[in-house]
Amino acid sequence: MATTAADGNLKPYLRKNGVKREHIGKNGYHNHKEKNGQGTDVASRCHKHEPFEQAPMYVAVLTYLGFGIVTLFGYLRDFLRAVGLEKCNIAQEREKQKDFVPLYQDFENFYTRNLYMRVRDNWNRPICSLPGPVFDLMERVSDDYNWTFRFTGKTIHNVINMGSYNYLGFAENNADFLKTVADKVRQYGVGVCSTRQEIGNLSIHEELEQLVANFLGVESAMTYGMGFATNSMNIPALVGRGCLILSDELNHTSLILGARLSGATIRVFKHNNMQSLEKMLKEAVCSGQPRTHRPWKKILIVVEGIYSMEGSVVLLPEVIALKKKYKAYLYLDEAHSIGAVGQTGRGVTELFNVNPADVDVMMGTFTKSFGASGGYIAGKKELVDYLRTHSHSAVYATAMSPPATEQIIRAMKCIMGKDGSTEGLRRIRQLAENTKYFRSRLKEMGFIIYGNNDSPVVPVLLYMPAKVVAFAREMLARKIGVVVVGFPATPITEARARFCVSAAHTRDMLNQVLDCMNEVGDLLCLKFSRRKYSPQPDLCDETDFELDS
Amino acid sequence: WCSQHDWVEDMSAPAYHLILEGILILWIIRLLFSKTYKLHETYKLTEKEKEELIEEWQPEALVPPVSKDYPTLNYDVVTGPPSHKITINGKDCINFASFNFLGLLDNERVKQKALASLKKYGVGTCGPRGFYGTFDVHLELESRLSKFMKTEEAILYSYGFATIASAIPAYSKRGDIIFVDEAACFAIQKGLQASRSLIKYFKHNDMEDLERLLKEQELEDLKNPRKARVTRKFIVVEGLYINTADICPLPELVKLKYKYKVRIFLEESMSFGVLGDHGRGVTEHFGVNIDDIDLISANMENALASIGGFCCGRSFVIDHQRLSGQGYCFSASLPPMLAAAAIEALNIMEEDPDVFRVLREKCKHVYNALQGTPGLKLAGVPVAPALHLELERSSGSRESDMKQLRSVVDYCMERHVALTLARCLEKEERFLPPPR
Numbered sequence: 009m010a011t012t013a014a015d016g017n018l019k020p021y022l023r024k025n026g027v028k029r030e031h032i033g034k035n036g037y038h039n040h041k042e043k044n045g046q047g048t049d050v051a052s053r054c055h056k057h058e059p060f061e062q063a064p065m066y067v068a069v070l071t072y073l074g075f076g077i078v079t080l081f082g083y084l085r086d087f088l089r090a091v092g093l094e095k096c097n098i099a100q101e102r103e104k105q106k107d108f109v110p111l112y113q114d115f116e117n118f119y120t121r122n123l124y125m126r127v128r129d130n131w132n133r134p135i136c137s138l139p140g141p142v143f144d145l146m147e148r149v150s151d152d153y154n155w156t157f158r159f160t161g162k163t164i165h166n167v168i169n170m171g172s173y174n175y176l177g178f179a180e181n182n183a184d185f186l187k188t189v190a191d192k193v194r195q196y197g198v199g200v201c202s203t204r205q206e207i208g209n210l211s212i213h214e215e216l217e218q219l220v221a222n223f224l225g226v227e228s229a230m231t232y233g234m235g236f237a238t239n240s241m242n243i244p245a246l247v248g249r250g251c252l253i254l255s256d257e258l259n260h261t262s263l264i265l266g267a268r269l270s271g272a273t274i275r276v277f278k279h280n281n282m283q284s285l286e287k288m289l290k291e292a293v294c295s296g297q298p299r300t301h302r303p304w305k306k307i308l309i310v311v312e313g314i315y316s317m318e319g320s321v322v323l324l325p326e327v328i329a330l331k332k333k334y335k336a337y338l339y340l341d342e343a344h345s346i347g348a349v350g351q352t353g354r355g356v357t358e359l360f361n362v363n364p365a366d367v368d369v370m371m372g373t374f375t376k377s378f379g380a381s382g383g384y385i386a387g388k389k390e391l392v393d394y395l396r397t398h399s400h401s402a403v404y405a406t407a408m409s410p411p412a413t414e415q416i417i418r419a420m421k422c423i424m425g426k427d428g429s430t431e432g433l434r435r436i437r438q439l440a441e442n443t444k445y446f447r448s449r450l451k452e453m454g455f456i457i458y459g460n461n462d463s464p465v466v467p468v469l470l471y472m473p474a475k476v477v478a479f480a481r482e483m484l485a486r487k488i489g490v491v492v493v494g495f496p497a498t499p500i501t502e503a504r505a506r507f508c509v510s511a512a513h514t515r516d517m518l519n520q521v522l523d524c525m526n527e528v529g530d531l532l533c534l535k536f537s538r539r540k541y542s543p544q545p546d547l548c549d550e551t552d553f554e555l556d557s
Numbered sequence: 558w559c560s561q562h563d564w565v566e567d568m569s570a571p572a573y574h575l576i577l578e579g580i581l582i583l584w585i586i587r588l589l590f591s592k593t594y595k596l597h598e599t600y601k602l603t604e605k606e607k608e609e610l611i612e613e614w615q616p617e618a619l620v621p622p623v624s625k626d627y628p629t630l631n632y633d634v635v636t637g638p639p640s641h642k643i644t645i646n647g648k649d650c651i652n653f654a655s656f657n658f659l660g661l662l663d664n665e666r667v668k669q670k671a672l673a674s675l676k677k678y679g680v681g682t683c684g685p686r687g688f689y690g691t692f693d694v695h696l697e698l699e700s701r702l703s704k705f706m707k708t709e710e711a712i713l714y715s716y717g718f719a720t721i722a723s724a725i726p727a728y729s730k731r732g733d734i735i736f737v738d739e740a741a742c743f744a745i746q747k748g749l750q751a752s753r754s755l756i757k758y759f760k761h762n763d764m765e766d767l768e769r770l771l772k773e774q775e776l777e778d779l780k781n782p783r784k785a786r787v788t789r790k791f792i793v794v795e796g797l798y799i800n801t802a803d804i805c806p807l808p809e810l811v812k813l814k815y816k817y818k819v820r821i822f823l824e825e826s827m828s829f830g831v832l833g834d835h836g837r838g839v840t841e842h843f844g845v846n847i848d849d850i851d852l853i854s855a856n857m858e859n860a861l862a863s864i865g866g867f868c869c870g871r872s873f874v875i876d877h878q879r880l881s882g883q884g885y886c887f888s889a890s891l892p893p894m895l896a897a898a899a900i901e902a903l904n905i906m907e908e909d910p911d912v913f914r915v916l917r918e919k920c921k922h923v924y925n926a927l928q929g930t931p932g933l934k935l936a937g938v939p940v941a942p943a944l945h946l947e948l949e950r951s952s953g954s955r956e957s958d959m960k961q962l963r964s965v966v967d968y969c970m971e972r973h974v975a976l977t978l979a980r981c982l983e984k985e986e987r988f989l990p991p992p993r
Binding site: 099100101102104105107108109110111112113120124131132133134135136137138139140143146169171172173174178179180181183186189190193194195196197198199200201202203204205206207208209210211214233234235236237240241246260261262265268269290293294303304305306307333334335336337368369373374375376378379380381390391393394395396397400401403404405406409410411412415489491 | 606615617623627629633635637652655668677678680682692693695696716728751785857858861871874879884887889975980
């Protein structure tokens with residue numbers, strides 16, 4: 009838009025990029041370096057809108073107060089237990105081993121004993137049906153304040169599932185869809201009993217790897233049996249001592265574990281903050297290793313496609329520009345974004361219109377959008393060849409189970425349209441629609457939501473620990489299963505409920521959930537947002553116009 | 558005018574005093590206002606120099622190139638199920654290479670149960686255990702495993718490698734001490750690395766060496782009793798070692814445990830479902846009380862012919878992993894199909910304890926038959942289902958040894974017997990086992 013306007017409009021745009029007015033010629037030409045600014049094309053403009061609204065001050069105060077009171081009570085009860093006035097319900101060490109060094113320190117378990125135990129009925133809820141858009145929960149009650157549970161034997165039917173990572177709805181048990189998987193079970197059995205390098209490399213694994221490489225648009229790919237293990241076993245194979253890893257603040261535990269096991273130096277940059285990343289890159293290249301000042305062997309930037317607790321999307325074009333300028337390598341973990349974002353489900357590279365060859369290592373998991381288990385790493389042929397020979401997983405860990413492999417093949421073919429139907433595209437569109445609808449309605453109602461508008465992960469902020477628990481229980485009473493997370497998975501004042509929208513949810517289900525949210529939100533005073541959102545989409549976004557002011 | 562004169566006389570200090578003091582004052586003023594000379598300012602780079610450095614810096618290639626005929630690059634392709642008869646690279650062979658010890662991989666009952674579970678639950682669980690990823694099959698499998706092993710509780714992991722690699726760091730942190738056998742498998746080594754504890758290796762199956770280390774540690778403790786009171790000590794051993802195919806001396810270990818007050822973690826991947834009259838592993842084999850072992854970890858990928866792993870022991874020990882085992886909390890749970898297959902495999906094991914005796918007979922038979930092979934040395938005990946054949950005389954270089962063994966494997970495959978080279982990462986292993 010800026011390029012077709014008259015000269016007058018062009019100059020302020022260039023000025024924003026750090027070029028002084030006197031350097032710009034009459035026709036807008038200049039030969040000075042431009043700062044990395046906003047891109048001009050549609051993709052990068054639309055996806056930057058990620059509001060992270062702050063809660064009012066009284067909320068933070070009340071949250072801390074809540075934690076303080078619970079801690080005080082915790083100390084009181086510990087005292088009562090030590091004195092003997094209260095029964096001690098936790099398991100104890102064996103009599104014979106009482107004089108051993110204690111296995112757990114007292115304060116390590118303080119949080120578990122006194123805070124988590126009181127509210128732990130909201131997690132680990134067992135289900136007894138498939139994790140589709142609705143599922144059946146097993147009813148369990150506790151007679152002694154959550155120390156032990158017992159199952160009443162009844163099931164709660166048709167609870168709407170807003171917690172499972174079922175983005176494209178492939179967690180299904182439709183006999184037609186699963187025919188090929190059932191065939192593979194009959195043919196191969198369920199296990200493999202060997203590692204990939206020894207005798208566990210089945211032809212079906214090779215077929216899957218070809219398909220994954222085609223799907224992502226890269227040269228080749230390699231698959232592994234567990235998503236978590238993919239990260240923790242392959243990062244050490246890629247980097248070692250003398251290398252630098254720059255990882256985002258909110259990276260997943262598997263990435264952190266892989267980075268630690270590799271022995272490289274780790275530096276953390278603020279979440280999605282490109283200035284912080286650039287500063288660190290510059291300093292790393294110029295100063296080298298900490299004390300010897302030798303140059304680093306490699307620099308690896310580790311980011312995720314969609315962050316699972318925030319719902320925010322990585323700023324991929326900026327990261328790629330930085331990576332190219334400073335000659336670093338990029339490791340992109342698309343666990344939540346593969347299959348879930350992008351026009352045809354190819355992940356964040358498609359969302360931002362970025363060439364997949366620009367990302368050095370693309371990693372992802374099959375657990376979320378494909379409804380199976382396992383992970384993959386894809387990229388150039390040299391990279392994958394090296395991993396085939398040097399990855400810890402290929403040498404020591406069992407290969408993927410054949411029916412799971414078949415499920416992934418089937419799901420991927422469906423998304424790519426190779427099975428001859430448009431089912432895959434329909435699901436992707438449905439997911440995008442559901443996401444947009446759900447997010448806009450929640451914002452209208454007045455909840456504070458984090459994350460990018462396109463991400464199917466929707467965290468709703470609840471802040472106070474007691475409200476978090478009350479919210480989960482109230483929603484279960486209304487037959488909706490939600491996931492709540494608090495400290496230590498999130499910062500202490502930002503406890504939240506996280507919704508995972510799925511393509512299998514119908515509009516009715518979403519409406520039911522939204523109505524219940526409205527009710528519970530009013531009941532528990534959860535509508536903290538002070539912004540006013542209109543139901544109409546923005547007609548004009550002020551950043552599009554470059555007014556000559 | 559008299560007082561004035563006196564005043565002048567009193568005030569007339571020697572002239573050089575005044576001059577000296579004047580110079581001193583001027584010097585002080587100069588020092589105060591002169592620019593301070595900071596040493597590290599000379600190291601600050603200008604913007605231009607930074608740009609140059611960024612231009613010049615060339616990182617290493619992300620991965621070093623791998624030559625086309627690197628031995629482990631091209632995998633052997635198996636078409637069809639990897640059961641007793643296996644089709645590898647187009648040839649039909651008898652399978653002597655996979656860990657399918659009880660032959661449950663193509664058992665019809667197991668497959669039927671897996672199919673039923675598939676119809677009910679689909680394939681994946683779409684979530685970790687904490688967030689609606691706990692299915693009733695998981696709970697059933699955990700309770701069945703704990704009953705089978707006669708312990709209080711069991712915890713299920715979705716991948717065998719991750720089981721012991723997550724269990725060790727959950728208990729042992731920086732500052733704790735772990736005594737490990739030299740022949741420990743790679744998963745244990747990764748667990749040790751992740752735990753950041755102090756690791757002490759003792760010679761393989763050498764109880765005197767272990768006792769020596771423990772005694773040394775005891776002396777250290779006496780020097781610093783306060784620290785010793787909070788330092789946890791563990792011994793990590795395997796029931797049946799993957800790398801050497803022999804059994805650990807468990808009764809002696811238990812004696813050492815009570816003498817020096819260390820806890821034992823036992824890794825039973827190879828011995829679960831193999832040793833013992835009912836397949837309960839090395840504790841049954843030796844008749845040791847299972848409560849004496851603090852934690853038993855095993856994977857279900859060998860005898861149980863499924864995928865995943867489990868840890869069992871007393872609730873006091875196991876419950877901790879539900880919040881601090883990384884592979885448990887942060888990873889999706891085991892697909893219910895695989896859990897159902899494992900339950901059925903357990904059923905079969907419980908119904909027919911004779912299969913273990915049969916396995917032991919066959920192992921002894923093979924062991925005796927392979928004893929006298931010229932040029933090759935057999936490593937392992939008669940009851941071990943996975944044996945290693947090593948070259949008697951090494952040629953000196955690992956590469957040529959591996960080539961020779963590869964040609965042995967190829968020769969066997971021509972004659973329809975499938976063997977495999979035991980794989981390991983040469984640079985990563987702490988104590989590199991010989992080629993076999």
